[in-house]
Amino acid sequence: MTDEYKEALLEKQNYHEGCPGCKVEQMKQQRRGYPYLELSFVWIIVLSTSLPISSLYPFLYYMIEDFGVAKTEKDIGFYAGFVGCSFMLGRALTSVFWGIVADRYGRKPIILLGTISIAIFNALFGLSLNFWMAIGTRFLLGSFNCLLGTMKAYASEIFRDEYQATAMSAVSTAWGIGLIIGPALGGFLAQPADKYPNVFSQESIFGRFRYALPCFTISAFALVVTVLCCFIPETLHNHKQDRTSHDDSYEILEAASRDSAASAGKAEKDERKGSQGSLLKNWPLMSSIIVYCVLCLHDTAYSEVSS
Known part of the structure; x- marks a missing residue:
């Protein structure tokens, strides 16, 4: 029996009616041409989740100074570190949980939850009245920031095999561009009543909340992405594995x-x-995680110091 015949037999699938994952698989088999639409959705969703991460760095020093929590100028960096790390602490505590939820209930609900949380908690961070409110809103923003891992799984499922590399590179590219645009938005739009007095008055909401405009801008973008996400297909199969x-x-x-x-x-x-063994004994996986943690440590430390 030829290899082509064997592969043809093994590629046959039993699609289930009403299963969104099977519907996506059918679409992938029938569709020809470059998946520009799916690539655009992946790109803007990842961009929306990366923008809030670094947008606060240009104005965080002045925000802590306005809170009056630091007794001396040297203490401002100490308190700014707590606000900066609260986001990543929330992500570290909940990322595995959101991955499990996405595997059980679907990618699309988790994606919608992530974009909605960005729109809400990032806007609340811009309206922070004190130090503890800033920490709380950033922690909640990080805790519900469940999009990066989910989007990598979604991208691997929504694209055909020949576009897998493009999908993963789009995730990384959008993430990097978000880390570039985020500080730019924070620097240009923070303290608008002082920088652009002809447009924003001191009596307006942006005069009272001097750091709300960049946060509102990112939240508005996340809200638009949330609406667009209502039209993306679900990729998770809702039936047991067909044997x-x-x-x-x-x-x-x-x-x-x-x-x-x-x-x-x-x-x-x-x-x-x-594969059912302990993940801690999976040395290739653990070594990759350790290298990724060291890379993130250097990246975040550099961003904090340079800001």
């Missing part, structure tokens, strides 16, 4: 080559058994 079609395919393959099918089944069983 019937695969079993039939393996029966046909066994009739032609029993030894080959037996060895393949044993290898798959061993691989499944190994």
